[in-house]
Amino acid sequence: MSAAERDAVIQASRRDILKGGGALTVAMWLPTGGARANDADVKKAGAFAPNAFVRIDKDSTVTVLSKHTEMGQGAYTGLATIVAEELDADWSQIRVEGAPADAKLYNNFAFGPFQGTGGSTAISNSYDQLKTAGATARALLVTAAANRWQVPASEITIASGVVQHKSGKSARFGELVADAAKLPVPTDVKPKDPSTYNRIGKSAPRVDSRAKSTGKAIFTQDFKLPGMLTAVVVHPPRFGGKVKSFDASKAKQVKGVKAVVSFETPARSGVAVVATDFWSAKKGRDALSVEWDESSAFKQSSDELLKQYRELTQKPGDIARKEGDVETAFASAARTFEATYEFPYLAHAAMEPMNCVAKIGQGSCEIWNGEQFQTADQMAIAKLLGIAPKDVKINQLYAGGSFGRRANPLSDYLVETVAIAKAMGTTDPVKLVWTREDDMRAGYYRPMYVHWMKAGVDAQGKLIAWQHRIVGQSITAGTLFASKDPIDFTSVEGAKNLPYHVPNLQVELHTTKPQVPVLWWRSVGSTHTAFATECFLDDIARATKQDPYALRRSLLEKHPRHVGVLDLVAEKSGWKKKRAADEVYGLALHESFNSVVGQVVKLKKTPNGPKLVSVVCAVDCGIAVNPNIVAMQMESGIGYGLSAALTGAVTFKEGRVEQGNFDDYPVLRINEMPAVETHIVPSKNKPTGVGEPGTPVIAPALANALALIDGKPVRSLPLSSAGVRLA
Amino acid sequence: MINLDINGQKVETDAEPDTPLLWVLRDHLSMTGTKYGCGKALCGACTVHVDGNPTRSCVLPLAAVASSKITTIEAVGESKIGKAVQDAWIAEDVPQCGYCQSGQIMSASALLASNSKPTDADIDAAMAGNVCRCATYVRIRSAIKRASGSLA
Numbered sequence: 001m002s003a004a005e006r007d008a009v010i011q012a013s014r015r016d017i018l019k020g021g022g023a024l025t026v027a028m029w030l031p032t033g034g035a036r037a038n039d040a041d042v043k044k045a046g047a048f049a050p051n052a053f054v055r056i057d058k059d060s061t062v063t064v065l066s067k068h069t070e071m072g073q074g075a076y077t078g079l080a081t082i083v084a085e086e087l088d089a090d091w092s093q094i095r096v097e098g099a100p101a102d103a104k105l106y107n108n109f110a111f112g113p114f115q116g117t118g119g120s121t122a123i124s125n126s127y128d129q130l131k132t133a134g135a136t137a138r139a140l141l142v143t144a145a146a147n148r149w150q151v152p153a154s155e156i157t158i159a160s161g162v163v164q165h166k167s168g169k170s171a172r173f174g175e176l177v178a179d180a181a182k183l184p185v186p187t188d189v190k191p192k193d194p195s196t197y198n199r200i201g202k203s204a205p206r207v208d209s210r211a212k213s214t215g216k217a218i219f220t221q222d223f224k225l226p227g228m229l230t231a232v233v234v235h236p237p238r239f240g241g242k243v244k245s246f247d248a249s250k251a252k253q254v255k256g257v258k259a260v261v262s263f264e265t266p267a268r269s270g271v272a273v274v275a276t277d278f279w280s281a282k283k284g285r286d287a288l289s290v291e292w293d294e295s296s297a298f299k300q301s302s303d304e305l306l307k308q309y310r311e312l313t314q315k316p317g318d319i320a321r322k323e324g325d326v327e328t329a330f331a332s333a334a335r336t337f338e339a340t341y342e343f344p345y346l347a348h349a350a351m352e353p354m355n356c357v358a359k360i361g362q363g364s365c366e367i368w369n370g371e372q373f374q375t376a377d378q379m380a381i382a383k384l385l386g387i388a389p390k391d392v393k394i395n396q397l398y399a400g401g402s403f404g405r406r407a408n409p410l411s412d413y414l415v416e417t418v419a420i421a422k423a424m425g426t427t428d429p430v431k432l433v434w435t436r437e438d439d440m441r442a443g444y445y446r447p448m449y450v451h452w453m454k455a456g457v458d459a460q461g462k463l464i465a466w467q468h469r470i471v472g473q474s475i476t477a478g479t480l481f482a483s484k485d486p487i488d489f490t491s492v493e494g495a496k497n498l499p500y501h502v503p504n505l506q507v508e509l510h511t512t513k514p515q516v517p518v519l520w521w522r523s524v525g526s527t528h529t530a531f532a533t534e535c536f537l538d539d540i541a542r543a544t545k546q547d548p549y550a551l552r553r554s555l556l557e558k559h560p561r562h563v564g565v566l567d568l569v570a571e572k573s574g575w576k577k578k579r580a581a582d583e584v585y586g587l588a589l590h591e592s593f594n595s596v597v598g599q600v601v602k603l604k605k606t607p608n609g610p611k612l613v614s615v616v617c618a619v620d621c622g623i624a625v626n627p628n629i630v631a632m633q634m635e636s637g638i639g640y641g642l643s644a645a646l647t648g649a650v651t652f653k654e655g656r657v658e659q660g661n662f663d664d665y666p667v668l669r670i671n672e673m674p675a676v677e678t679h680i681v682p683s684k685n686k687p688t689g690v691g692e693p694g695t696p697v698i699a700p701a702l703a704n705a706l707a708l709i710d711g712k713p714v715r716s717l718p719l720s721s722a723g724v725r726l727a
Numbered sequence: 728m729i730n731l732d733i734n735g736q737k738v739e740t741d742a743e744p745d746t747p748l749l750w751v752l753r754d755h756l757s758m759t760g761t762k763y764g765c766g767k768a769l770c771g772a773c774t775v776h777v778d779g780n781p782t783r784s785c786v787l788p789l790a791a792v793a794s795s796k797i798t799t800i801e802a803v804g805e806s807k808i809g810k811a812v813q814d815a816w817i818a819e820d821v822p823q824c825g826y827c828q829s830g831q832i833m834s835a836s837a838l839l840a841s842n843s844k845p846t847d848a849d850i851d852a853a854m855a856g857n858v859c860r861c862a863t864y865v866r867i868r869s870a871i872k873r874a875s876g877s878l879a
Binding site for chain 2: 349
């Protein structure tokens, strides 16, 4: 990576990402020779790789190289669907492989010259690129067949992976690859018009279901190299703590322990016990004693932070959006309303605790990881080792969940692995394995926030003023995604772009700086702004005796996609029909990552409390490349958001994290999962995100239903902290 | 050396007797289908069958299972029920990240072995020990019912 490219990466702010970027976009790179997909492998196999994304082997297998990680969100399947559509391949011949790290070949257009997966962009930023890649491969196969059969290319068709001519001649892809590989790569191919799609918009099965149902899928946790050692670490008990000294004598007596080393990375300090296997390393770690220098460590408690944040809500913040004059409007309002909403820190708690395999070579380093942030990780590892980023080779493996955790601007756990391998002073490959407790306590949480809101209505109950003040940490501050603007967009997204028309509107932000490492967490700012805005609006609807659907509908003149989703979810949920006596419905609507999601929660009153029966979900995500994956992501987002709403909270006592495992950080289990039905708004627009947008809507929809049961609005999460339990 | 009966094979391991079965499988026998998730029997990712019973291998010392028959995800498909469950998992596209699914399938297979027609409540009760952070629970329920139907 050149200095200019590096600078460009640093300038690629999260704002660009959220807007879909564009400014730093580079053109699709279709090499005409040399570095095509996995060049050496291709030559060896006599295969055909017309570009960096598609390889076709002699056995007709089509391999799609995914520049995006597969962490559950279905990127591999969705990306393959686009290529298969353009190639008219049969689904059974499609395979997907993780692409290597290469910011030039495999950058995320939404991120600039930077390879990474996040912001629900995998499909949206790849759509045109993979259409072109697939169409290019198709054109070459057609030309090869036309030449061989001495017929016009225009008379050749492809269906289900068979190239055909009306004369009866036909060939499988593999029969044509040797010829196709010799042809010049066309640069003027025309991808299909969406009206001719026969695969996009239908639900092809996931490409990874079999491997993941048979224990064969390889995650970082499963990856092995000859001579590989396993590192188990001890981290400081408080953020910012440093290793003062450690006594490794007992740890070294544990059978299998090879070394005990301390490390220091930009993210944290610690000591690693490196052994032949996990259990030996863990026993070694348990026998280790470490003395910490906590002179500059975080020592606050959650209660203190909450008190400070509450005080800040009473002071004006930095202005994120201002229309009209809220003060004047409040003075003239017939009624005003106020509410404060409180949100805790949240852990990502992916099923696979953070881990990484590293092997340091001569002037190089090779990584195996559920890799989400290739370019940042190459830079951070290169900096630690004093080598060039291009000499950090990254192998992409399946990630056992991430929800944002594996996209860390400091590359925290990767750099930790390399630092340990470096401290070993050998070329032995090292696998870092964090225990669940390490994962839970190592930081990088969804930040804690407090929101204060005020609204005014006129005598007819019409909203005339809306003021929204947010207090919390910036996720991007101090990272390569930091913007010059004092407003971190990730703190106010979903609030700043409130879709409802209110003539006097003000959104403010106080950015706090406690020493707690924070990070994007599935749907980022919307995790809290959707709750505050959608619950507050329902508060007003109840107080002014307006139907929540009708009130929203009346405020959305300029947002046809929101209206489409709102109407669909209302129709499918039977919103306008009479409820049973023991039934209440809660509604919420929210846009994130350029998709709009509406959800209706159906609660049933039971003697044991409210029971969450079902969720009806509607989404406008542009063209649904694979509707099955869209539905899966809505279900998943609902479950993930519900988990946080019910019980999710990381708290601190004198700087120490109070949670460590699934006993004190409970997560959603099957008996708590409602039935979910998903409806997709038909669209001709290009695809937008689905991995995150289902997540932020469920908590306000649930809270809005709960408020109808006892009339008490939910003002803080999780519900368990307020003693609310579902049946 | 401790002898084990895993997936119908006699295997020998020099792992320390206090090593949990999970790590014997993963690190000593290179059977990585069984996953580490919590280390405290809280998440079910490490579920295997010990004499047919779904068991959390992360807290089960090697010394305790030397005389037991152990089945893991690698071989559960060799039984009729295990195969039906795996086929149903694929047909319903249950997995997302997939990390917990070995454990889910082992718990689901054990459920169907003892209860061929589980109700939603039976499924919730039998599967509540298996966490899925992707919340694939809706499809887990469907897949268990599909497998149950295919075995009828």
